[in-house]
Amino acid sequence: MAVNLEIKLGPLELAHPIINASGTFDVLAADKALEEDLFVSFPFAAYIPKTVTLQPRAGNPPPRLQETAAGLLNSIGLANHGIEAFITEDLHRLESLPVPVIASIAGEETEDYGRCAAMLDSREEVAAIELNVSCPNVELDGRALGLDPEKTRQATVLARQATSKFLIVKLTPNVTDIIEVAAAAVDGGADCVSLINTVHGMALDRYSLKPVLGHVTGGLSGPAIKPVALRAVFLVSRELDVPVIGMGGVTTAQDALEFMAAGATAVAVGTASFRDPLAAAMAPELGRLINEHGIGSASELIGVAH
Amino acid sequence: MDAGLIPAELLKCAVVESRQVGAYRLISFVAPQIANLAHPGQFLMIRMSGNELDPLLPRPMGIHNVESDLVTMLIDPVGKGTARLAAAGIGDRVSVLGPLGMGFRFEGEAPAVLVGGGIGISPLKLLARSLAAEGREVRCLLGFRTRKEAVATELFSGVRTDVITEDGSVGRLGLVSDPLPGCLAREPGKPTPEIFACGPSPMLAAVARIARECGNAAQVSVEAHMACGIGSCQGCVIRGAGGYLRVCNDGPVFDVEDISWQ
Known part of the structure; x- marks a missing residue:
């Protein structure tokens, strides 16, 4: 029996629950390397480009990457060409994708979220907006705005005032109580929360015993953080009434199955796409697993672990 | 030849050859598509x-x-x-994405001086062959730490090769960049030699300095940690003359002038 994989994420009707994590799959760059392979079987049911900011950002000094045990540390630092270039250069190219586009924005201060959201509000190519309040690589101590529930609420309020689009707030796990921050986002007008962004971490060079990353500290992703992410998705989705996008170390269809059971409505694949650019093509296998568990559809799987 | 971006595919390929070459391991696998498309200086994930x-x-x-x-x-x-x-045995499978990136660009008839340091000699083999096939004069300077690494010189049979080791155990004692200035003079009736280099950063910086001092064109293949290899993660950047450059998509081969050497 075929399992219905379609899910609703607010106004977005997705063919299946698998999307990408922002910053891990640049379809415009990958297009050059993968060409038609990519478009014949586009693995994501919605596409989130890399986070953009009001002004262009060069990003952090290299080295920006270090692999760790079943994980990846990065300190990219939100390198992007700015929201204006995103709107004038990227958006129309993304329009040819067979799936909805969710723009991702970040700011250095809460007001930036309102300004960026306002710039995207009239763009039909943008189906929803993700507020990235959780990039750990902007300040040395990882002081993302999303560490503070009140600032998270304020940023969401300002974006909410600027747009009627579906608003997703992407949360950091680097807090004492992620439920409190998630609740603040929802109180500010978020339609959905997305979690988790990377976990604070660092690595030392084995010979020099100095920090490997040019930015000294970074964010950890990959299979190593899956249990951390699963817990956060479980707790937040149990407490709040908005849909949750789950991510953090999702590598296989079994991982996606578990995130949905923990309460995620959609599941994002990130670092696994670096391992294999078509790793996210896991929807058919997810359907098979759902069926194996005697569950009739993807939407019925959501939160069965609660 | 076109050094541009070419469609790449993730392939699972069977290893059919695996052998030790001094300190290094050489493996071969069957991948007709990659073999057909590969341009010297391109890389695989x-x-x-x-x-x-x-x-x-x-x-x-x-x-x-x-x-x-x-x-x-x-x-x-x-x-x-x-x-x-390196531990892959015959019959084991490797997952491969490629060929990726911008390889060495070669036009004209200038004599080519290839400079390789350590494992950086690897892409120079296909380059030496391709240049020779185009009728270019090819000379290789291959530098290694010790005799153990220098065994890999055997992979360059049929090419004019000078070996330099840091401990003097084989060939000339010193750094691979030491004999480079002596190879760069323009000979009567020939264009000015062009440099193609791959190796550790200090070696590439030395090559860039020598190329500038001697007035030769030079391309270098740069190494960086990468996550994706296809331009997604922005993790592999180096400092360029006008901002960060992605080694995977903008390189790995760059003209020396495009890189900031400070």
């Missing part, structure tokens, strides 16, 4: 096939050689990922 999560990511490696359906890589087992690949 390569890891062992399977569900192992540690090492997690593929490693970027320059293509050493292609021969009909076979692709050959030379591996320096310095870390977990490379050691795992």
Whole structure:
């Protein structure tokens, strides 16, 4: 029996629950390397480009990457060409994708979220907006705005005032109580929360015993953080009434199955796409697993672990 | 030849050759598409096939050689990922994405001086062959730490080769950049020699300085940690003359003037 994989994420009707994590799959760059392979079987049911900011950002000094045990540390630092270039250069190219586009924005201060959201509000190519309040690589101590529930609420309020689009707030796990921050986002007008962004971490060079990353500290992703992410998705989705996008170390269809059971409505694949650019093509296998568990559809799987 | 971006595909390829070459490991696998498309200086993202999560990511490696359906890589087992690949036995499968990136660009008839340091000699093999096939005069300067690494000189049979070792155990004692200035003078009736280099950063910086001082064009292949290899992650950047450059998409081969050498 075929399992219905379609899910609703607010106004977005997705063919299946698998999307990408922002910053891990640049379809415009990958297009050059993968060409038609990519478009014949586009693995994501919605596409989130890399986070953009009001002004262009060069990003952090290299080295920006270090692999760790079943994980990846990065300190990219939100390198992007700015929201204006995103709107004038990227958006129309993304329009040819067979799936909805969710723009991702970040700011250095809460007001930036309102300004960026306002710039995207009239763009039909943008189906929803993700507020990235959780990039750990902007300040040395990882002081993302999303560490503070009140600032998270304020940023969401300002974006909410600027747009009627579906608003997703992407949360950091680097807090004492992620439920409190998630609740603040929802109180500010978020339609959905997305979690988790990377976990604070660092690595030392084995010979020099100095920090490997040019930015000294970074964010950890990959299979190593899956249990951390699963817990956060479980707790937040149990407490709040908005849909949750789950991510953090999702590598296989079994991982996606578990995130949905923990309460995620959609599941994002990130670092696994670096391992294999078509790793996210896991929807058919997810359907098979759902069926194996005697569950009739993807939407019925959501939160069965609660 | 076109050094541009070419469609790449993730392939699972069977290893058909695996042997020690001094300190390095040479593996070959069957990948007709890659063998057919590969341009000298391009690289592959390569890891062992399977569900192992540690090492997690593929490693970027320059293509050493292609021969009909076979692709050959030379591996320096310095870390977990490379050691795992070096342990690949015949019949094991590797997962491969490529060929990726911008390779060496070659036009004209200038004599070519190839400079390789350590495992950086690897992509120079396919380059030397391709240049020779175009009728270019090719000379290789290959530098190694010790005799153990210098065994890999045997991979360059048929090419005019000078070996330099840091301990003097084989060939000339010193650094591979030491004899370079002596190879760069323009000979009567020939264009000014062009430099093609691959190796560790200090070596490439020395090559860039010598090229500038002697007035020769030079291209260098740069190494960086990568996560994706296809321009997604922005993790592999180096400082360029006008901002950061992605080694994977903008390189790995750059003109020396495009890189900031400070």
